[in-house]
Amino acid sequence: MPDPFELRQQPIIAFIATRDADRAKAFYRDTLGLSLVSDETPFALVFDAHGTMLRVTPVKELIPAGYTVLGWQVPDIYVAAKALKKAGVQVERYEGLQQDELGVWTAPGGAAKVAWFKDPDGNMLSISQH
Numbered sequence: 001m002p003d004p005f006e007l008r009q010q011p012i013i014a015f016i017a018t019r020d021a022d023r024a025k026a027f028y029r030d031t032l033g034l035s036l037v038s039d040e041t042p043f044a045l046v047f048d049a050h051g052t053m054l055r056v057t058p059v060k061e062l063i064p065a066g067y068t069v070l071g072w073q074v075p076d077i078y079v080a081a082k083a084l085k086k087a088g089v090q091v092e093r094y095e096g097l098q099q100d101e102l103g104v105w106t107a108p109g110g111a112a113k114v115a116w117f118k119d120p121d122g123n124m125l126s127i128s129q130h
Contacts, residue, residue, distance in 0.1 A: 064122035071126035092116040
């Protein structure tokens, strides 16, 4: 029987930083549709991201990473990309990547499709279909 304290047996908690908790709350709850579990400001906003706890943590300074920090695997990337666009989310475009009209990039071989977008703090997020 596995040890119940092994990390592989425990759920992941995701963290992302924000400089403005009210703006982040509106984006993650209202724009992306995540359920706000609790508002623990000034420490965190806690969201349910399909069973994963997402803690959006207010910070004084934030330098967004130049890579994806949080992503969602979706069953149909085109449906998801259209929904993001309808919600006012702008998909990122990258020079050198062939992205379609919705901003979806197809990996060589076609097994994966990805589109990237930023939250109000500039954190890079993504949707992908595998």
